[in-house]
Amino acid sequence: MFATLEIGNGELMKKLELFEENQQEIASLAKVLSHPARIAILQFLASTPTCISGDISDYLPLSRTTVSQHLKELKSMGLIQGDVEGLKIKYCLNKEGIEKLKSVFGDLFEEITPLENKIC
Template sequence: MNKKEIFDDELQELAQFAKAISHPARLAILKYLAETKSCISGDISQNIPLSRTTVSQHLRELKELGLIHGEIEGLKINYCICSSNIYRYLELFENFFEKVKEAAVDCEI
């Protein structure tokens, strides 16, 4: 049995989301796509200070989790933010931390 399996699906999803957004490069990619407010065609690495290969690896991570879509159009790939998945993960995150906040335990030393 995988130790992750002892945790419920929601906690596993939250952990995957947190892992995906835990790298500054992936946050920069999401921020860039959000700021453009459209799908991006072409080489995102021109706008992110990393090599094309590194950017591709981070794009793959974001795509696997469903935070972005990448559709091939001819020789180019169009990248878009998947807002519905982002909203779903944010709602899970907010619900989780709302319960944590409600605990109202103050650990002042």
């Protein structure tokens, strides 16, 4: 048995017990995009032919340590990948992760289209 509640005009609506998978997935992806440094990193990786870790921290107005953490977060959400090349590490966008990101947000954006005829 679900907990339900009545909304405005007598319709019944299921009360969320917890947030849904879907909502948590969107929120996690949004969180990784919620810092300008991480946006800058994605844009940098998309626009340069090389992608050595050190180049990224030289480019950003942040310490190497801090950039390393941002890279770790982007990697943990699958948006970038890092391939070891001797002593250096080459970072680049992860095709699958970026596609996933686009599709998840695409679905959300379709879902939240305001109705033209709504009385509000």
